[in-house]
Each structure stands twice: as C-alpha cells, then as structure tokens.
Amino acid sequence: MSPEFLALIMFLVTIAALILGFPVALTLGGSALIFAFIGDYLELFNTGMLMVYPLRIFGVMKNEPLVAVPLFIFMGVMLEKSNLAGELLEAMGRMFGQLNGGLGISVLLVGAMLAASTGIVGATVVTMGLMSMPVMLRAGYSPSLASGLICSSGTLGQIIPPSIVLVLLGDILQGANEQAAELKGELVPVPVTAIDLFAGALIPGFILVGMYIAWQVFMAFFKPESCPPMSASDDGEKPDYRLLLRAVLPPLALIIIVLGSILAGIATPTESAAVGAVGASFLAWTRGSFNLDIIRAVSRETTKISSMVFIILIGASMFSLVFRGFGGDTVIEEFLTKLPGGRFSALLLVMVIMFFLGFFLDFIEIIFVVVPIVGPVLISMGYDPLWLGVMIGVNLQTSFLTPPFGFALFYLRGVAPPEVRTSQIYAGVLPFIGIQVAALALFWAVPSIVTWLPGIIFN
C-alpha cells in the first residue's frame, strides 16, 4: 500500500467518522492519530513527526490576528443578548411593513447586517428564524418565501464582513499562499490578510443582498399575496421615524466604524473588533441592558464559541500534519494539475467537492481541513487567493441552502412552527439557490468584482 493511498482512506474515514456525531475537533485529530500509528506500523509514516505537534499548538496560541475571532464573537453575542437586532427588525418592519414585501426586505437587511458573525451557520439561522419567522407568518407571508428569506440572509451574514469566517479563512489562505509561492519557486508571496478578504467580500455581499431584494420586489409585484403588508390591526401606529432612526443608526454606525477602520487601513481586524465589542457594550448600555448579568452571559458564550473554534483548529492541524506526512498533498496536487481542462476544471472540481462537503461539514471545518489541502495548488495555478477565498465563501453558503442536506434548512426546520411544512422550506430556498449560482458564475466571469475594491484600497 502506498502512503498516498492511506492518505485518501484517512480522508474518507475521517469524514465518515465525523458524520457519526462525536465532537469534530476530537474526531479530526483522533482519527488522524490512529492513521499515523497505522502508517507507522506499515512503515509509511514516522510517528517521530508528531514531535512538532506541540509547536503547532503553540503557533495557534500566539497567533495575534486570530484574537479578532473572540472579540468579534463578543461583539455579536452582545448585540444579540441586548436585543439590538430584534429592535432593529421591529423598527424597520414598522417603516417598510406597510408595503407589499416590505417586511421581507427588512428581514434581509437585518439578517445581512447583524446576523451575528460567529461562523456557525446553525446558530445564525436559528436566531434569525426565531426572531423573524413568527412576525412574517403573522403578517400573512407565504411560509416558503419566509423560509427562503431567512435561510439566505442568515447564511449570507456569515460571509459579509465583519465575519469570523473571513478572519479564519484569511489565516489559512495566508499559509496556503506561502506554500503556493514555494511550489512556484518564488521567495516572497504577496500577503493575503483578513483585511483584504473583508474588502474583497464587501461588493459581492452587496450584490447578493441586492439580488435577494430584487427577488423579493419581483414577488411583491407578481405574487403580492405571498408577501402582504403588515395589517393595520397588527400595528396601528404610523411609522415613527424618530424610533426608526434610534433603532437603525447606532448599529449601523457601529458596523461602519468597525468595517471602515479596517478598510481604511487604520486598524487591524483585532483592534477594530475590540472597538466593536466596546461599541456593542455601549449600545447595550444606552438601552439600559448593560449589567453584570449580561457581561457574565456574553463572556461565557464567547468562551464556549471561541474554544469550540480553536480546539477544532488544533484537531485539524493534527489532521493536516498526518495528511502531509503521507504525502497526501502531493497526490492532490498531481491530480489537480493533470486534470484535462487545466486550472478551470481543477477549480470547478474543488468547488463541487466543497459544495457536497458543505452538506456534512460547517464553514469552520471546511476552512481548516480542505482549504489547506487544495488552497496551495489552486493558488500556484494562478488563482488570486483573495478571489478564491470569496468564491469558497459564496459556494459554501450555497451548499448550506441546498436541500435535502443544507445545514440552514435543518436548523430552520428546528425552530419553524410545525404548520410550516418541510417541503415549503425546500421550495422557498430554490429561487435563492438560483441567485447564488448566478452570482457565483458572475464572480467567476468577472473576478474584478472581488478584487477591485481591495486593489484600490491597498495600492
């Protein structure tokens, strides 16, 4: 048996083991460890290589850019626990709710803006579902349209900056980028940072939101009964613009400060995440909900989510250590470079595989496990790492929406009222999947949609 073959088996067995349901971090690291010992027994691997593992862990421990992750989580949880997102939705619903489809547009905007960017698809969809599904159903929205709106905006929130998915992706892509430079025989790679990714994801994010809104407007014109205005009895008051401003301006200002300071090159993601966390706490304070209880709740939630993320990173680094030890990365490289159709088919294949992996694995796992393996090859083929990162993000988001396995659908099913049928949820996301695929094709055909903004900001 060749070591490369063992690497392939290890990959498949690990995916199978993950589906059984033991915590991801331990499954990734544990199954790799078993294969390391099998390989050692077959004299295909030297377990002495595992001596570097503590150094890898230590590398994660002193990685400064990753500190942005817990700080963004802190900000997101603070915004959620102080019910700022809820108030925002209420105010916008009051504003636009008198129009056909107005409530739907509010849900899209709030979801894209505030869907707390914790990197966990399920959590975001659950929050959005609990917050907006009952309101939309009460207003008489068709369950399928409501489901589609929630799933699409909830998953989009994951890749719209500031997002921890992008921070993690930036870290992994930078590593992949350095390896790609090695493959190409270059000395100094052009660095890729989370900042570049934030800038790169901004316009595609806006385009996607725009396309979602266009679909909602289309429905409002041609199928107005699916998205009626909120009834007067539900909300007799006229739209109160002062209230709207009070609800919309502060979170909007916070997002602009956080993103703006990163994109203007004033602050690193870590720094602006801290400003965001302080800002979110300040907003909670202005609403009178900032107290010891909320700090305690937010800090514990932050601890749990960030521990979850980084222990997976530690498990995944064991996985890639062993995978590389078997020479699995060279197999992938040879396979992808020899594909007929050149780099186009290589990327297409990777995207299709990621799409299907997205049925089983969340953003974080795919970023930590798959991107380090395929990233260097694709980048050395000449793909822009930044563009690649955004394409991966949108592709995975599509995967999470796709029936029957899409993550978002499962989680929405879990919180949607029983009278919403699963088939209605599936039907509701279909147009949004169409939008996603169209957008992916667009970004593929016109890469400058992604690379233009980072280019003018940083050059």
Add this chain to the structure above:
Amino acid sequence: MRGARRIGPLVFRDRSGHSRRGRDVKLLSAVVHAIDWLNERVGRAVSWLTVLMVINVFIVVVLRYTLSVGWIWMQELYVWSHATVFLLGAGYTLLHEGHVRIDLIYREASQRYKAIINILGSLILGGPLIYLIFDRSLPMISRSWDSLEKSAEAGGMPGLFVFKSVVAVFAVLFGLQLLALFLRSVETLLGADDGPEYLDTEDQEGGI
C-alpha cells in the same frame, strides 16, 4: 455531594436517594460531579478574561492612536489571555456540549446511540489525542521551566514558561471532562436512566 444541589444555573440531579447499584455507582457519580464542578469553576473564571481582553485591546488601540505609544507586553498579554481562554475553557465547553458535532444523525438518535458514540469516541479518538498532546508537550514545557523562559521579544512578557504550561493544564482539564463524558455514557448504557446528568438551563436559547 449529596441530594439535589445547585451551582448557579446548573441543576444537578443526584440520585443518592436511589441505591440500586450501591457504592460503585455512587462513587462514579461523585467523580463525574467533581469533574463537572472543577471545569464549571475554571470555565467561569477564564470567561472573565474575555472581558479583560476587550478592555486590553481597546486600551492598546486608544494608546496607539491618541498618544502613539505601545508596548509589546500589552500586545502579548491579550494574545496570551486569548489562548488561555480557549484552552482552559475547553473542558467547560465540553461540559456544556459546546464542541460542535456533525448532528446529521446524532441529533435525532437515541440516548443509547449517543452513549455508544461518546464511549467509542472518547476511547478511540479523544483519549489518545489528549494524551498525546499532554505527553508531547511536557518536554517543551520542562525545557521552558529550566531556563524560566521569557518572551523572545524585547519588552515582552516574563513568564513564558507559565504560558507554555497552559497546554498541559488544558490536556488535564479537557481529558478529565472527556472522562466524565465517558462515565456518564457508560451509566446511560447500563440503563441508569436517572443517571448523573445535568440540566443546563444556561444554554436553552440555542446559541447565537
């Protein structure tokens, strides 16, 4: 540790009232409860570090952009706090089922299935991995203690040896919580349907 007792929002159900399988089971529950208690305390304590991190980074930002001053040790302080949170909070996170699982099958599965997965997983996957981390990190840590290693950066933090030791403490705390998961699952499998599970009232709202 007897009777129902409360630790903050955690309600433990102890079954010292039922003495069906005598002392062994009681001892097991006592071990599980002791581990839960330990990680609950540690997790709550390190959670405060997230608040300190926010303040720490914020101060760094303010100092840099208003007075144009900055110290390496301040930067290291928040990086170290961050690592301490996710490492020492790992056992706490496991206690609260915070380590994400692919729940395609797991979510709908029976208690028995879950128990079997957790037993096999902690024996075959988790246990060896944690042991390896503990075992292979000891040389790195002991070398660091020998020289009472400091940060390599000029003006960095002292006590790098303490920071490196966090890896071993992580392995112990996380390993213990994995043991608790294992023991709890064994009890479930043995049919102790009123086993020493805990009701976690804190996490009912479904995360973020």
